[in-house]
Amino acid sequence: MCKRDLLEQFHPNNSRYYEILNQIGKLHEAKGKDYDGSEQYGNIRKSAKDWGIPTWVAALIRASDKMARLQSLYKKGDLANESAIDSFNDGANYFIIARVLYEEEQTDKYEKQLDKLDKQDAKITSQPGLFGSARGIA
Numbered sequence: 001m002c003k004r005d006l007l008e009q010f011h012p013n014n015s016r017y018y019e020i021l022n023q024i025g026k027l028h029e030a031k032g033k034d035y036d037g038s039e040q041y042g043n044i045r046k047s048a049k050d051w052g053i054p055t056w057v058a059a060l061i062r063a064s065d066k067m068a069r070l071q072s073l074y075k076k077g078d079l080a081n082e083s084a085i086d087s088f089n090d091g092a093n094y095f096i097i098a099r100v101l102y103e104e105e106q107t108d109k110y111e112k113q114l115d116k117l118d119k120q121d122a123k124i125t126s127q128p129g130l131f132g133s134a135r136g137i138a
Contacts, residue, residue, distance in 0.1 A: 020089075028093050041097060054105060059098035066091030 035043055041055070048058035069087045073079050079087070 024089050024092050024096075027089050028096075031093075041101065044097065044101070054101075056098045056102035056105060059094050059101055063091050063094035063098060066094060 039045060041059070044058045044062070045055050047061075048055040051058065066087045069079060069082060070084065070091070073084050073087070
């Protein structure tokens with residue numbers, strides 16, 4: 001079974017959609033090689049830190065730049081320095097990166113809350129008192 005047939009099993013009209021997703025993934029990998037790679041999305045993280053905004057918002061700003069280019073295409077009929085397809089692909093990648101960073105932030109918040117609750121629980125159970133004095137009683 002060829003790749004297109006496999007994709008069309010999901011929905012006959014969705015094969016192009018999955019082809020584009022595959023292209024966008026390859027573009028993301030290729031563009032990622034242009035950065036030093038010391039930290040995933042390091043350029044976006046640095047911008048966020050410099051401006052004092054959440055990382056996912058910094059990614060959305062970059063996506064917004066791509067939207068502005070596409071709005072210009074709509075109004076003027078062409079783009080001088082980047083193709084419409086490049087703007088669509090870059091914008092899609094920035095939206096996905098924003099989602100990844102948003103999920104990361106939410107996970108970090110959740111883990112911090114769990115750590116705080118664990119510390120509170122440890123503090124409560126280590127204090128002598130009603131529950132502490134009853135531990136040895138069966």
